[in-house]
Amino acid sequence: MIDAGPTGLAVPDPEALLDALDEQQRAAAEALTGSVCVLAGAGTGKTRTITHRIAYGVASGVYPPKRVMALTFTTRAAAELRARLASLGAPGIAARTFHSAALAQLNHFWPQLMGSPAPSLLDSKARLVARAAEGLRMRLGTAALKDAAAEIEYRKTAAMGYERYAAVALDRPMPEGLDVDAMVTLQERYETIKDEQRMLDFEDVLLATTGMIESEPEVANEVREQYRFFTVDEYQDVSPAQQHLLEAWLGDHTDVCVVGDASQTIYSFAGAQNEYLLRFGERPGASVVRLEHNYRSVDGVVKAANALMTGRRGALTLTAVRRAADPREPALAVRDYADDADEAAGVAQAVAAQIAGGTPPADIAVLVRINAQAAVLEQAFAAAGVPVTTGRATRYFEQPIVRKAVELLRAAVLARLEEPLVKSVSDALRQLGHTHHAPQGPGEQRTRWELLDALGTLAEQAPAGTTLPAFVAELAERAAAQHEPPVGAVSVLTLHAAKGLEWPVVFMVGVSEGLLPISYATTQAEVEEERRLLYVGVTRAKDRLRLSWARSAAPRPGERRPSRFLAELGPSVQVRPPVGTSTARARVAARG
Known part of the structure; x- marks a missing residue:
């Protein structure tokens, strides 16, 4: 049930918000005050828990919306938080990155303190x-x-x-x-x-804002009066500079909820320190909630992920909620190939077979350790007629055909056309040649169709009652936040870029010594970071995960060895012969 609040806006029934959560998520959502640590394993509904917790705090009257700050690490994640909170009846919550929040405060206070604009x-x-x-x-x-x-x-x-x-x-x-x-x-x-x-770099924004709050009591009082209730997502990736700023924002207050997973710490090289997460529960009066029900991956993938992190400090033990639709189809398999080109060709043909079997290209990802691995894959996919998108490609909203479509939608807003959203968007797309059915085969025509169709899908998925102006405004926000819709192509990404994403089918190539772990990971701490990187890759897969490695870089002597991590994945690993290549051979790597 939804009632009208004092502002006239619809306020959700608090209990209805909690009813949408499992018992672990609900425990986190009900812990509204004090120091709260939510240890959220991969696929356990972390974002769902965060947003329902904040919405519940607002709906129950504990949180004044304007005094809540939700912090995360990318503009895309912040935009997703704002959108989800708005859909739960909590619009207007400040959901920002550390840097954007700090920059806003820096630009506000600098002129007051220095008598001139910020550098x-x-x-x-x-x-x-x-x-x-x-x-x-x-x-x-x-x-x-x-x-x-x-x-x-x-x-x-x-x-x-x-x-x-x-x-x-x-x-x-x-x-x-x-x-x-x-x-x-x-x-x-x-x-x-x-x-x-008179310039500041990216890191100065955090340091200068922290310095202002710590040295100027009036600044500290104003900041702490504005924001009282904090939520920090991906807390395992917090750096000392960010932690110091968070402590400056809090002052003597203790109302902060941190959410993270130590097993997904993959940015230590950039200064991230998961010690803040691991030791948060030691704070006086802190409560710790564990989210371990995995809703993303089937049982075989979850078992492999658990095996990889067994005995590691801070590791959670995940329990799979989902079961494989076809128990005869192994959730996880490992293949080896003669060389890199052979591996690329084998993976491309395996992906093509998945697509031919009915899997949409957008439901498939191929993950690599470093960008240099992508070139040979792109060539193999082109030869196999499989459309791909990579992290280096032109961003979705910068594609010329997408820009034309958005311009037509803006024109429709100016013309004050009062039609259903889906019809307005469909009319604009038809002007650019979009049809109901996709063109046959790969090529530029198919690429254009996929780009336009993604806009149509966004319109169809918009909440009931969304107007065209609101939809166009959302597109602008998505573009600014690089929150791009899925396009009908296979994603080729690095493991770092894949964090936070998921696909029904994931291929991971180059799982060999020298690539994973990378050759320059020489200390135990660096090797453990590589382990966590593989864990992130494994937990991106919902239904099927295929790992592979090549025994040499080229068709010449020089054997590589399989990654040491493969031997730890346990009996969930099943090995089958490679698909469609003449020189590739499979070696049994299953354990148990």
Whole structure:
């Protein structure tokens, strides 16, 4: 039941919000105040829990909507949180990334404190790093300059001073041509030039905002008066700079809910520290809730994921809610191939077979460890006539045909056409040649059809009563947040880029020593991060997961070895012969 609240807006029945949750999710949603840690395993309904918890807090009167801040790590995730909260009767909640929230506060308070506008933001460090190196007579190549910029980001994200960084950097690889002392000198010169030009870089936004709150009582009082109830998503990825800012926002208040999974920490190289999540339960009065009912993956995939993380600190034990539709079809299988080209051809033909069997291309992903692996795959997919989309492709809303479609929809808004949303969108798409049935075969015509059809699908999935102006506004928000609709093509992505996504069918290639774990993962901590990266890849799969590796890089002597992690996946691994290639051979890698 929905009642009218004091503002006249519809307010959901609080109990109805809780009825949509399982017992673990409900326990998290009912813990509205104090320090709350939600340990949410892969596929356990983390976003559902977060949004229902906030909506329940608003509907029950505990949370004034304007005093709630939901924090996450990407603009896309923030946009999804806002959309879900609005659909649950809690519009207007501030759902932002750490940086966007900090930047808004910085731009608000800087003029008050300094009497001038906030400094401009630096769009890229490379130019200033190059200028600093030139002034110091350091000859650095393009790669070294990029690595130096990454070291600057690492130091500032980790909130280290130069002395502390110099000690830590002794165990870090330095950019080519630089030792630790030279790297520190280069950073100092970079900061001087940046300050002279009155500019801030990405990390400065967090550091400067934290500094203002800590040093200016009036700023601290205003910020803490505005935001009282915090939720932090993906807390395992929080860096020291972000943690310090969160503590500054909170002050003496304790109303913060953190949500994360230590097994999905894959950004330690960028400064993320899952210790904040692992030790959160030690806070006085903190409550800890575990979400371990996996709704995404079938039992075979979940068992493999559990086997991979057994005994690891902070690991959750997932229980699969779903069962395979066809128990004769193995959820997980491993294949090996003669070389990289053979593997690419075999995977492309296996994907083509899936599509021929009725699986939509958008329901399939091929995951790689590094971008360099994608080139040979793209060639193989082109030869097999399989459409693909990659992380390097033009973004959806930047595609010319999509831009034309959005322009037509904007024109329809200006013309004040009062028609049902789906009809308005269909009319615009037809003007651009869209038909009810897809063209046969791959090619540019099919690509255009898929791009336009994705817009039509968004319109069909819009909540009842959505107007054309509201739909066009949502498209603009999606474009800004890079929240792109699924397009009818197979996704080829790195494991890092795949985090937060899911597909019915997932292929993971290159599961061999030197690629996974990557060759430069030499310490135990680095190898464990590679393990977690594989775990993320495994848990992207809903129904079928296919792992493969190649015994050499090219048709020449030089054997690779299978990844050490494959031996740990246990009896859930089933191995079958490769599909459709003449030289590929399968080797049994099942255990148990």
